[in-house]
Amino acid sequence: MAGHWIAVAINVVVGLTLVWVLVRTIQGRPIERRIVFVYIALAVATPLFMKLEAPLAETPEVQSIVTTIKELPPGSRILISFDYDPQSAPELQPMAEAFIKFAFKQRHKVIIMGLWPLGPDQANQAIRAALEDPSVAELAPEYGVDYVNLGFQSGNEFVIQGMGSAFKNMFPQDERGTIYDNIPILRGVTNFSNVDYVQVFSSGKPGTREWVQVAADRFGATVGGGTTAVQAPEMYPFLRSNQLIGLMGGMTGAAEFEKAVEELGKANTFLLSQMFAHATVIVFVIFGNIAYFRSRRRDASTDAPTPGGIS
Amino acid sequence: MNVRRPLCLLFAVFAIVGLSRAQDGDGADTASAEIIAEAAPVISPLPVPSVTASDVPNDDGSAILVEWELSPSDSVGGAVVGYRIYRAFADSGVFVVIGNRSARQNSTVNGEEVEPGVDYLYRVDVLAVRTNADGSSDTLAIPSQSSVPVAAVVQWFNTDRLWALIWFVIIAAATIYFIEKAKRGGNIYVRKIGGIDAVDDAIGRATEMGRKVFFVPGIQDMNDVQTIAGIAILGRVGAVAAEYETRLEVPTSRSMVMVTARETLKESYSKAGRPDSFQEDQVYYLTDEQFAYAAAVDGRIVRERPATIFYMGAFFAESLILSETGNAAGAIQIAGTAEPTQLPFFVAACDYTLLGEELFAASAYLSREPRQLGSLKGQDFGKGIFLLAILLGVILATANLIDLSQYFRIN
Amino acid sequence: MRREVPLLITFITGVVFALSYFIPGGWLGQTERVFGDWITIVQAFAVWLGVLNLLKISLIKIQRKEHDWGYSVVIAVCLVGTIAAGMYSGFAPQFESFRDPETPFNFIFRNIFAPLGATMFAILAFYVASASYRAFRARNREATILLIASFFVMGGRVPLLDSIFMPIIDGTFFADFAGWIMSYPVTAGQRAIAIGIALGIMASSLRVILGIERSHIGGGN
Numbered sequence: 019m020a021g022h023w024i025a026v027a028i029n030v031v032v033g034l035t036l037v038w039v040l041v042r043t044i045q046g047r048p049i050e051r052r053i054v055f056v057y058i059a060l061a062v063a064t065p066l067f068m069k070l071e072a073p074l075a076e077t078p079e080v081q082s083i084v085t086t087i088k089e090l091p092p093g094s095r096i097l098i099s100f101d102y103d104p105q106s107a108p109e110l111q112p113m114a115e116a117f118i119k120f121a122f123k124q125r126h127k128v129i130i131m132g133l134w135p136l137g138p139d140q141a142n143q144a145i146r147a148a149l150e151d152p153s154v155a156e157l158a159p160e161y162g163v164d165y166v167n168l169g170f171q172s173g174n175e176f177v178i179q180g181m182g183s184a185f186k187n188m189f190p191q192d193e194r195g196t197i198y199d200n201i202p203i204l205r206g207v208t209n210f211s212n213v214d215y216v217q218v219f220s221s222g223k224p225g226t227r228e229w230v231q232v233a234a235d236r237f238g239a240t241v242g243g244g245t246t247a248v249q250a251p252e253m254y255p256f257l258r259s260n261q262l263i264g265l266m267g268g269m270t271g272a273a274e275f276e277k278a279v280e281e282l283g284k285a286n287t288f289l290l291s292q293m294f295a296h297a298t299v300i301v302f303v304i305f306g307n308i309a310y311f312r313s314r315r316r317d318a319s320t321d322a323p324t325p326g327g328i329s
Numbered sequence: 330m331n332v333r334r335p336l337c338l339l340f341a342v343f344a345i346v347g348l349s350r351a352q353d354g355d356g357a358d359t360a361s362a363e364i365i366a367e368a369a370p371v372i373s374p375l376p377v378p379s380v381t382a383s384d385v386p387n388d389d390g391s392a393i394l395v396e397w398e399l400s401p402s403d404s405v406g407g408a409v410v411g412y413r414i415y416r417a418f419a420d421s422g423v424f425v426v427i428g429n430r431s432a433r434q435n436s437t438v439n440g441e442e443v444e445p446g447v448d449y450l451y452r453v454d455v456l457a458v459r460t461n462a463d464g465s466s467d468t469l470a471i472p473s474q475s476s477v478p479v480a481a482v483v484q485w486f487n488t489d490r491l492w493a494l495i496w497f498v499i500i501a502a503a504t505i506y507f508i509e510k511a512k513r514g515g516n517i518y519v520r521k522i523g524g525i526d527a528v529d530d531a532i533g534r535a536t537e538m539g540r541k542v543f544f545v546p547g548i549q550d551m552n553d554v555q556t557i558a559g560i561a562i563l564g565r566v567g568a569v570a571a572e573y574e575t576r577l578e579v580p581t582s583r584s585m586v587m588v589t590a591r592e593t594l595k596e597s598y599s600k601a602g603r604p605d606s607f608q609e610d611q612v613y614y615l616t617d618e619q620f621a622y623a624a625a626v627d628g629r630i631v632r633e634r635p636a637t638i639f640y641m642g643a644f645f646a647e648s649l650i651l652s653e654t655g656n657a658a659g660a661i662q663i664a665g666t667a668e669p670t671q672l673p674f675f676v677a678a679c680d681y682t683l684l685g686e687e688l689f690a691a692s693a694y695l696s697r698e699p700r701q702l703g704s705l706k707g708q709d710f711g712k713g714i715f716l717l718a719i720l721l722g723v724i725l726a727t728a729n730l731i732d733l734s735q736y737f738r739i740n
Numbered sequence: 741m742r743r744e745v746p747l748l749i750t751f752i753t754g755v756v757f758a759l760s761y762f763i764p765g766g767w768l769g770q771t772e773r774v775f776g777d778w779i780t781i782v783q784a785f786a787v788w789l790g791v792l793n794l795l796k797i798s799l800i801k802i803q804r805k806e807h808d809w810g811y812s813v814v815i816a817v818c819l820v821g822t823i824a825a826g827m828y829s830g831f832a833p834q835f836e837s838f839r840d841p842e843t844p845f846n847f848i849f850r851n852i853f854a855p856l857g858a859t860m861f862a863i864l865a866f867y868v869a870s871a872s873y874r875a876f877r878a879r880n881r882e883a884t885i886l887l888i889a890s891f892f893v894m895g896g897r898v899p900l901l902d903s904i905f906m907p908i909i910d911g912t913f914f915a916d917f918a919g920w921i922m923s924y925p926v927t928a929g930q931r932a933i934a935i936g937i938a939l940g941i942m943a944s945s946l947r948v949i950l951g952i953e954r955s956h957i958g959g960g961n
Contacts, residue, residue, distance in 0.1 A: 051657070051870035058869045072899035073906065075915030091432040093411065104854035105620040105861040106646070139849060142841075173780035180776070183391065184441050195837060206414075206428035211438035214431055222619065222645040223549065247897070248646060252670050254927045255934065270897050293898040295865055300894055302873040303887070310877045389765035483765035494762050500939070504946055550783060551956070554941050557948060561955040584790030585783070589956055613797055614790035620860035632808060646864060653867040656874075667937045669930055674868075677875040685933050689940030692953060700952045708943040715935055 021067035061298040065290035083264035092125035094214035100137030106221035112285035113272030114144040128165040169193035174224040178232040210239040219244040374402040374457035377473040390445030390483035419448035419478040448478035504707025511703030524681035535636035536573040547642020559642035561692030567597030579612040582622040623647035640664040652678035754949035
């Protein structure tokens with residue numbers, strides 16, 4: 019609790035120093051970008067020690083993922099593709115962990131793969147995190163029976179296309195070298211028609227877009243997405259056309275998912291940081307515009323567009 | 330503590346394992362066994378009323394769709410825990426397991442080891458838990474009647490994609506028409522693209538300052554058309570750089586892009602009359618890893634402080650990391666990408682940005698070759714058709730007259 | 741021949757991929773799959789081309805003591821060291837495979853590579869702030885509309901505005917409003933850009949397949 023109050027105090031002090039930034043800006047002396055960096059660093063770091071709960075909206079795109087998983091009967095097979103690497107892990111790992119925990123708790127079978135070389139390693143980390151959860155550990159999911167990691171396969175969307183004929187062609191063995199046919203969870207799993215749901219966690223290409231275009235459009239798989247916040251807007255057209263059943267966009271999507279499945283975790287903690295960071299960016303955009311209008315008023319006759327504008 | 334239920338479930342696990350072994354002959358389906366163990370027990374589960382099998386349409390004759398009516402006992406929290414699908418050659422009648430489906434699923438696609446023209450029979454067993462009068466429970470696999478024989482058929486045209494073909498033919502025909510027209514000397518007007526017009530000035534600036542020019546061709550491989558478009562622009566940039574005798578560097582994140590970029594630059598330098606100025610190490614590979622590549626390019630930008638940087642190709646989260654560093658280094662920056670999510674970042678940090686399709690138009694615009702310019706007209710023709718179609722569709726749908734989209738579905 | 745052969749390969753591959761989209765069966769579908777396999781194989785082997793080139797350039801720089809040669813030492817040592825750790829992890833009998841959590845390769849992955857990568861990604865947050873501060877200006881009417889929309893999206897996508905206005909506006913009004921902006925205006929814009937890009941890709945692909953655009957194979961006639 020002490021950490022919480024120290025963090026709050028730091029934020030109050032930091033908030034007051036923004037007045038200094040505002041004054042400088044009004045005087046026509048905008049601050050250097052390294053000072054902006056300091057503010058962002060504090061905005062991201064200090065909320066990690068705070069204990070605040072933010073109101074979260076229930077968006078249809080996240081709720082539909084939760085509903086779909088809940089409505090699947092126990093024992094359904096869920097394919098999860100980890101199409102990201104450690105760089106995007108801070109944003110995607112919390113949602114992957116929450117999703118795997120939820121899938122295990124619903125007693126579903128989880129088949130993992132990756133179109134990015136380091137994706138399956140991220141999956142292993144998510145599995146380890148899920149197994150450390152007492153309520154999941156109690157269920158004692160067994161490798162090969164309740165979950166399997168098929169590993170990475172190169173070839174981008176061609177892998178998804180190949181899986182449309184037979185998973186086995188693309189993944190003759192799992193990550194540990196066990197032959198496909200000898201893995202209990204994969205018995206009877208030929209192609210997408212034998213999995214009940216496909217969840218993609220992606221930060222680029224190949225990613226959710228390729229899964230929609232090949233697995234959903236060509237092979238009729240039910241696909242849900244989990245993307246970085248930057249990628250999320252690009253996925254909305256697929257949501258509106260029902261090619262994508264649901265979407266967790268960035269930390270907010272992950273936090274909402276955690277809340278919907280009553281499993282508050284990392285995403286809700288990190289969301290607070292994101293909230294403060296957004297607030298800081300908004301403040302600096304306002305300050306930047308104040309500086310711009312001041313300079314325009316001061317120098318109205320020579321208002322040449324400067325590089326880097328949005329106009 | 331009531332121990333009866335866990336014991337029943339445990340018994341169910343053993344029972345289904347044994348049952349599966351006995352039926353399959355190829356080992357138990359442990360997954361199904363566990364499914365069964367978790368189900369709530371009810372009495373007398375009913376079989377699947379009917380099974381139908383049909384050729385999957387519009388495919389290469391490698392799949393058969395199996396559908397069945399759900400068992401009347403299959404309801405939420407009911408006894409049915411899944412279905413087991415069997416297949417037999419029509420002439421032998423010996424059924425083997427080909428897969429399982431969860432409860433409340435009523436179809437599967439048999440896409441493995443299906444020969445076109447061979448007749449198959451299908452059967453779907455209900456997997457369920459039955460509670461006995463004494464409170465114990467056991468597992469059942471209740472067989473259905475088999476389907477009528479069905480064979481997979483090779484289709485020579487995917488009718489689901491008829492509209493895609495029609496639009497493709499129309500736009501391709503228009504493109505070829507305009508190319509031919511341009512070849513015959515027809516007037517092709519192409520509006521100015523600011524970012525491309527600035528190429529010469531940007532390289533000239535580097536020459537005046539005595540600094541390098543960097544060209545970053547994105548982080549995708551040569552199978553991405555954005556990279557091809559980027560490399561096409563590199564050809565022009567290379568020619569100008571050779572002419573101005575300005576050092577041009579191309580850090581790549583894919584080996585194939587490195588090889589292609591070298592070939593392109595070599596040609597550009599030759600065309601500019603300075604083949605000896607080209608050095609292979611102007612184009613170098615760094616790493617396939619997205620952020621490691623961004624870090625390496627950032628490092629070079631900070632150390633070399635190039636006067637001009639081009640970003641042309643497919644970019645993702647590294648776009649702002651690169652362009653902000655370039656901005657801080659004081660470089661004039663021209664970017665172009667067809668990744669919609671990255672456009673705002675480039676617009677914010679660069680001096681000029683080619684938005685989406687402008688990237689693809691750039692090589693035609695730069696070359697001024699009539700055939701290439703003609704293809705741009707074909708592209709515009711396609712856009713005109715889409716605009717009209719969208720407008721018409723929106724008006725008709727808004728007036729609640731007809732939903733045109735239902736006639737143009739493409740699977 | 742130096743031009744004709746690549747052009748011919750491009751033409752044949754392009755036509756096969758385009759036609760197999762409409763014609764699923766027969767030799768065309770099989771050829772498409774074979775081409776797909778070739779792409780995978782060539783891409784996998786091409787990595788070595790790049791890696792060896794990187795090593796060669798780095799070693800030459802070190803040998804000639806060129807400007808900033810110290811960085812080349814870092815590259816060469818890290819490259820060779822990681823490959824060696826991977827080989828050792830793959831072949832040492834005490835490890836199940838090179839993905840075993842206890843291997844030196846995994847140690848490098850978890851404790852060096854992953855944090856470095858995450859750091860690079862995290863820099864994005866700082867750069868977004870500085871770029872917004874510098875460039876996000878209400879220069880004209882369109883830019884002002886964008887600025888206002890961004891205010892609601894940034895404040896609504898995280899529970900920022902909803903938290904601030906909680907005493908006045910109950911529920912998640914701002915989150916819903918941000919969701920509306922994302923679902924309708926943003927989707928409309930994305931679709932418009934996507935249609936333009938799709939047509940651009942189509943025209944570009946046609947130029948490449950027909951051999952009109954040949955700068956990617958070195959240009960020339």
